[in-house]
Amino acid sequence: MDPLLTFIVILVGMYGLSTSKNIIKSVFSVTIMESGVILLFLNLGNLEGGSIPIITQASEIIADPLPQALMITTIVIGSTVTALALMLCIKVFHHYGTVEWREILRRGGGK
């Protein structure tokens, strides 16, 4: 896969963030953007015909292990962010009765 294709996934996330009026959809957009970033980095570290980065013989051709190690961290952080955002979503719904951005700004009265 061309790494440039993953930029499309990132742009879909950006588009969702800057158009969706619903908090849940914004959370999904962030998740999509994050998936795009992870795909991008894994693609760049990939090697055509290479094997997994566990060295058993010295001459083996392996993929770059660093992107995989870093992206597992990003996945963990991303899931934390998603969980926290959804929790805040539920709390916002309890307080305002809606999850629309404009609506919660209006009902809150001011900032």
Added chain:
Amino acid sequence: MLFVPVYIIFIPIFTALVIYLFKNRYINYLALLAQAAITVLLVLYHYTYKGNYGDTLFWFGDWQTIGISLVNDEISESFLFLSVFSWWMVLIYTFEKGKTDHNFLFFLMFLQGVFLGLLQSNDLFNMFVFMELTTIIVTILIAYKKAGDSFRAGIYYLLLNTSGVLMFLIGIILLYNTFGTINVEQIGSLIHLYGEETVIRFSYVLMMGGIAVKSALFPVFTWLPRAHGVAASAISALLSGLVVKGGLYLFIRINGMYAGAAIDYTEFFYWVGAITAVVGVMFALSQKDIKQVLAYHTISQIGIVMMGLSSLHDTAMFYGGFLHIFNHALFKSLLFLGAGIIIKAYKTKKVGEIRGVMRAMPVVSVFMIIGMLSITGAPFFFWFISKSIIKYGIMDSGIKYWILFVVNIGTATSFIKLSQIFFGQKRMTIRLKRLPQRITLMTLAFACVALGNFYIQIGEGFFGLPLQEVTVADWAALFDYALALSIGLAFYKLVIEPDYKPVRYIRNFQMSFETANYLFVVFLVVMTVYFVVL
């Protein structure tokens, strides 16, 4: 001594975990003990490596040149001292005997460890991890009051900052793909090879986009007044005074890394800072909520810091902005903490309803007045000095000079408005006399005054800067201050107090989340055009 950077990251984190495990009455003192331990370690560290910061490079697990590393220099070390000081202030301010709320202390100490890690990291991916962890913990602290508006502010902050930090991560990926390393020093030494390449320029744009969101620069500042306006006062003081400076610190570090690429960012970020400063002051003038006023002033002060920092690394103007970071941390913490006491006593945040503070709470009032004098740039306070340094740098260019003057007038007007709370009849208030809070305010006020009067010694002792040429007896600067105050007073009486329609319009202006994100994309596109295409 080489291990001290690791200790000062992990001591607060372990303390937080222990506090969370043993929730009893005496465990609160452990936080103070840990804080004292960090302070002692940091002072020893400073005296060991003073002058030769090249030796502070620390590799984890003996993976030389490919592992995770921490490093310190003058800039990061002064930030370390500032953070530890700020956490002392917040810990003492919120300290109560036999307090049962340990979760707050857990998040506070954890945030300290993470923030100290962010300051020392020599590794781009670690910077990303620490930035993201800071975002998560700060979100929890903002939403800690469990009111509707704090949840709303929390999710706004979380999503906007996460999308910014993801942009930063894409920048890191592009750099890794080019250089095969994520170490700041190694990239910095190699970057001149590909300085003109589109990929490098584009990664610079993405990283600056992430940093702009984190430090609330012009188009993407809307999360800050919400977040800092609704959080508990002690948290607001910490966020406004210090955590938002994490973005500015990264601005210094990342631009240091890109120095070899010869990217000319001075003009661009000067104007971004100037617009941020003017817009922040404009919004602050229209607000009626005391904490919103202070939060919008944080934005405008960040703009001023950016105006200074945008200048190149070894110029005097850079140090004007850099010193203003410390200055702002002190007086903004003082103002937020003092406002917290006043809000608690009067049970309202509306500036119009609080009157007669001078009679009701004379001690707090004196400290608040010191904070207000500091932020308006009065002589004998430190902002007068750093402002003079910035002014000296932009003296030749007329319009740049006038922008700073306009911001000064706005700040003066806004604090003339705030100072109305001191006058008037005494009202029935709740008497709250808590010694720790007073100690905090007194220390901060003392630090404000001391910095303003002993700036020559401090500048030489900590940063090796000769500041003798900046004097308080500069009649032009004194005249400027008097002029700003008098124009501000007239402006307040004629425009702000009658509350005309434009003022009301600005007050009721709200930016929805998707608009803020749209502006973020526009900002990225503008930066791409400026840095990559042109």
